[in-house]
Amino acid sequence: xxxxxxxxxxxxxxxxxxxxxxxxxxxxxxxxxxxxxxxxxxxxxxxxxxxxxxxxxxxxxxxxxxxxxxxxxxxxxxxxxxxxxxxxxxxxxxxxxxxxxxxxxxxxxxxxxxxxxxxxxxxxxxxxxxxxxxxxxxxxxxxxxxxxxxxxxxxxxxxxxxxxxxxxxxxxxxxxxxxxxxxxxxxxxxxxxxxxxxxxxxxxxxxxxxxxxxxxxxxxxxxxxxxxxxxxxxxxxxxxxxxxxxxxxxxxxxxxxxxxxxxxxxxxxxxxxxxxxxxxxxxxxxxxxxxxxxxxxxxxxxxxxxxxxxxxxxxxxxxxxxxxxxxxxxxxxxxxxx
Numbered sequence: 001x002x003x004x005x006x007x008x009x010x011x012x013x014x015x016x017x018x019x020x021x022x023x024x025x026x027x028x029x030x031x032x033x034x035x036x037x038x039x040x041x042x043x044x045x046x047x048x049x050x051x052x053x054x055x056x057x058x059x060x061x062x063x064x065x066x067x068x069x070x071x072x073x074x075x076x077x078x079x080x081x082x083x084x085x086x087x088x089x090x091x092x093x094x095x096x097x098x099x100x101x102x103x104x105x106x107x108x109x110x111x112x113x114x115x116x117x118x119x120x121x122x123x124x125x126x127x128x129x130x131x132x133x134x135x136x137x138x139x140x141x142x143x144x145x146x147x148x149x150x151x152x153x154x155x156x157x158x159x160x161x162x163x164x165x166x167x168x169x170x171x172x173x174x175x176x177x178x179x180x181x182x183x184x185x186x187x188x189x190x191x192x193x194x195x196x197x198x199x200x201x202x203x204x205x206x207x208x209x210x211x212x213x214x215x216x217x218x219x220x221x222x223x224x225x226x227x228x229x230x231x232x233x234x235x236x237x238x239x240x241x242x243x244x245x246x247x248x249x250x251x252x253x254x255x256x257x258x259x260x261x262x263x264x265x266x267x268x269x270x271x272x273x274x275x276x277x278x279x280x281x282x283x284x285x286x287x288x289x290x291x292x293x294x295x296x297x298x299x300x301x302x303x304x305x306x307x308x309x310x311x312x313x314x315x316x317x318x319x320x321x322x323x324x325x326x327x328x329x330x331x332x333x334x335x336x337x338x
Contacts, residue, residue, distance in 0.1 A: 010214030013207050014234055020204045021058065021237045028054065028197045028242055032258075033251045035190050054198045055242060055258065056082070056265045058235035061205030062212060063269045066227065067276035069213055072285035075277060076125075077227030077293055078209075078235070079269030083118070084297045084327050085232050086259050086266075087304050089240045091323045093255065094316040097247050108253050108308075110157045114260045115305035117153035121146060121267040122298050125283060129291050132284030140281040143274040150268055201238060208235045222338035224289040229331055263301070289338040296330025 005013070032054075059082045066075035128134075128142040136144060212231035216223050239262050246255030274282040283290075300323055307319030 004217035005210055005214030007214065007218035010211040010218065013211040014215075014230075017058075017204050017208050017211070017234055018237060021201065021234075022241050024197050024200050024238065028194070028201075028238070030245070030249070031190055031193050031197070032242075033246065033249065033254055034185070035187070035194065036251075036254060038187050038190070054194070054201060055236075055238035056262050056269070057198060057202040058205030058208050058238065059232065059266055060269050060272055061202055062209030062231055062235050063273045064276045065206060065209030066213060066223075067273045067282065068278075070277070070279065071213060071216070071223050072273075072277055072279075072282045073287050073290055074213065074216060074223035074227040074231075075273040076270065076282055076286045076290050077224040078232055079266045079273065080122075080125075080290070080293045080297050081228035081232030082236050082266045082269070083122070083263040084228065084293070084300050084330065085236050086239045086263055087300050088323050088327050089236070089243055090256065090259055090304065091316065091320045092240065093243050093247050094320045096244060097252075108257065109160050111253070111256050111260050112305065112308045113157050113160050114153070114257070114264050115301060115308060117149070117156070118260065118264045118267065118301050119298065119305065121149055121153070121264065122294060122301060124149070125270055125294055126291070126298075128281065128283040129286075129294070132281055135281055138278060138280055139271075139274045140283055142283075143271045143281075146267055146271045150264065153264060205235060222289060222335065224287060224293060224338055225331060225334050228293050228334060260304070287338070289334040292334045292337055293330060296326060296333070300326045300330070 059078055063075050063078040066078060124142045124146055128140045132140070134141055208231050212226055215221065215230060216226050239259055242258050243255045246252065246258065277285070279285065303319050303322040303326060307317055307322075310318070
């Protein structure tokens, strides 16, 4: 196990990570938006795969770093916290989009379906917590099931786009997924640019993971709470930046798809954490506070899914209030039980 970084270098590293993800985020959004149009993939699915996947890289690396360092609570709290805080980003973006409620304007069957897939994926670790002695090698069987359900969920989303059996009611505030005028940039260049952004964000994730563990070691603050709040807020900043950028350029479905698709992708990090935690199933060692975080994040996801279905037309809607309240309440309860 590597020695933890001291507090001051950890704080400086986290500050530099914030700057890095903000600089990359805006350009990443514009590249993903154009690829969504040029490939015919659509903004919701492109938001899930391109933005959701790449902006989740800091969380992947941070979770793997925590697991390799032997901190089960920190490693598991990072992906769960990522899902929670990224949902709160939608409430923030709602405040910036004054024309209408964001979930109303970005109505999309694919995004609703992804939210339901996310609920299913988050339920699996709860089962693992109740059956910590089940193992396949050194991991829990749930760890192997999560990627299977994730890719099946993507297949359902693709089918829903190609053969929709449900459509949101169109209003004057609904912003559809309409392709923009293509630029002269070759598609190959766009793919290379996307890959370069992915590398930069991945390196940032390693810095965030090591710095977060340094904060835990220096302050004695609970690992689960640190992973759920501090490191995930920083590692999830790419999602906030890309969401705001997408809202500003009018790619609302892409922005919301980035958040929800990123949340679905983040459940794969739970499997990553268990695989890299070599002392047996991570669920048996993560502690009660991690189960609290999972339950709270399930509640947050349910509020978001309800907001997408109810579609309050004006204002921030009930989900705009419910999401941050559920997040703060979950973090506070985790501190109590940690």
